[in-house]
Amino acid sequence: MRKRTILWLFLSALILAIIGTVLFAIGAVSAASHCTQTQLNNGACQITPNGAQSAAIAIGVVLWILAALLDLVAWIMALIRSAMMRSWGWFIFILLIHGLGTLIYAIAGPPDRPRMPTYQQPPYPAGYPPTYPPGYPPNYPPTYPPGQNPPAVG
Numbered sequence: 001m002r003k004r005t006i007l008w009l010f011l012s013a014l015i016l017a018i019i020g021t022v023l024f025a026i027g028a029v030s031a032a033s034h035c036t037q038t039q040l041n042n043g044a045c046q047i048t049p050n051g052a053q054s055a056a057i058a059i060g061v062v063l064w065i066l067a068a069l070l071d072l073v074a075w076i077m078a079l080i081r082s083a084m085m086r087s088w089g090w091f092i093f094i095l096l097i098h099g100l101g102t103l104i105y106a107i108a109g110p111p112d113r114p115r116m117p118t119y120q121q122p123p124y125p126a127g128y129p130p131t132y133p134p135g136y137p138p139n140y141p142p143t144y145p146p147g148q149n150p151p152a153v154g
Contacts, residue, residue, distance in 0.1 A: 001077045001080060001081045001084075002112050003081075003105075003106050003109055003111075003112060006074050006078050006081070006102065006105070007107065009071075009073055009074035009077070010070075010071060010074040010099075010102050010103055010106055012067075012070050013067040013068070013070035013071035013074065014071075016063045016064075016066050016070065017063070017064060017067035017068075017071075019063055020060040020061070020062070020063030020064040020066075020067060021060065021064075022060075023057075023059050023060035024056070024057055024060030024061065024064075026056050027053045027054070027055070027056030027057035027060065028047075028049075030049075030053050030056075031047050031048070031049035031050075031053040031057075032045065032047045035047070071099065074102050074106075075094065075098055075099075075102050078101075078102045078105050078106065079091060082094060082109070085110060087109070090105055090109055090110065093105070
């Protein structure tokens with residue numbers, strides 16, 4: 001999890017939420033445009049959106065839901081990353097100040113730790129592994145033919 005990923009998720013959620021708000025507002029305002037101010041004040045206006053207005057409102061709501069999911073994923077990723085880095089101050093900050101904390105963490109949080117370099121195995125020195133003479137190491141523990149016992153000690 002990189003900070004860049006968290007930032008892109010959060011900004012995507014923000015853009016989707018703005019577009020959803022605009023679509024929802026356009027649909028709702030155009031559906032209520034036939035009402036007069038007196039009808040709105042008295043609560044007597046019947047708002048009935050037609051097909052395009054209903055579609056704008058529905059698409060706005062769907063974009064809000066997608067934005068909420070992306071924001072939730074960015075928030076959880078920021079919490080996990082700060083916990084893995086043991087940045088407990090950032091963890092509490094992100095936990096308490098959800099949206100703004102995630103954005104601030106993605107911009108100004110601790111930098112990504114560099115990846116560990118991969119090292120090649122050094123070549124073995126000349127003569128390694130050593131060659132042993134035949135019969136080395138000696139047969140240990142010694143084996144005895146069937147029916148013979150080891151010599152008694154002691």
